[in-house]
Amino acid sequence: MSNNEIKENTIICVNCPRGCRVRVKSQDGEITDITGHQCDMGIDYAKEEFKNPTRILPTTVRVKNGRLDLVPVKTAKPIPKNKIGAAMQELAGILVEAPVSRGDVITENIADTGIEVVATRSIAKNSKNNDLN
Numbered sequence: 001m002s003n004n005e006i007k008e009n010t011i012i013c014v015n016c017p018r019g020c021r022v023r024v025k026s027q028d029g030e031i032t033d034i035t036g037h038q039c040d041m042g043i044d045y046a047k048e049e050f051k052n053p054t055r056i057l058p059t060t061v062r063v064k065n066g067r068l069d070l071v072p073v074k075t076a077k078p079i080p081k082n083k084i085g086a087a088m089q090e091l092a093g094i095l096v097e098a099p100v101s102r103g104d105v106i107t108e109n110i111a112d113t114g115i116e117v118v119a120t121r122s123i124a125k126n127s128k129n130n131d132l133n
């Protein structure tokens with residue numbers, strides 16, 4: 001049953017540094033009006049974000065034998081927002097062996113999205129047991 005309520009969401013377009021606040025009006029899950037964009041890319045972005053919101057996921061993964069115990073990582077591309085919980089759970093179970101280099105692929109298909117998770121900094125091997133100087 002429809003309640004005919006008109007909803008308005010504001011979506012920040014991330015396609016360029018202007019960051020337009022694009023307003024999307026909808027009724028019964030269908031877009032009825034888009035305003036606030038300064039170019040057509042904002043329309044496409046708002047439509048996609050309305051239908052299938054996605055985010056880059058930045059987080060950390062545990063490191064074994066590293067100078068730090070955690071390495072910062074992020075998804076190589078935005079993933080659907082509804083996959084973020086599953087992705088966090090999957091990453092919580094991963095332990096990578098040092099050394100880790102920035103850009104290393106930590107996992108290739110996070111939460112069955114087909115998207116890689118990559119390290120965003122390098123973590124050297126902990127040589128404290130071998131190097132006493």
Ligand code: SF4
Pocket residue numbers: 013014015016017018019020037038039040041042043
């Ligand atoms: S709508 Fe166009 S001008 Fe505005 S942030 Fe998006 S790409 Fe940039």
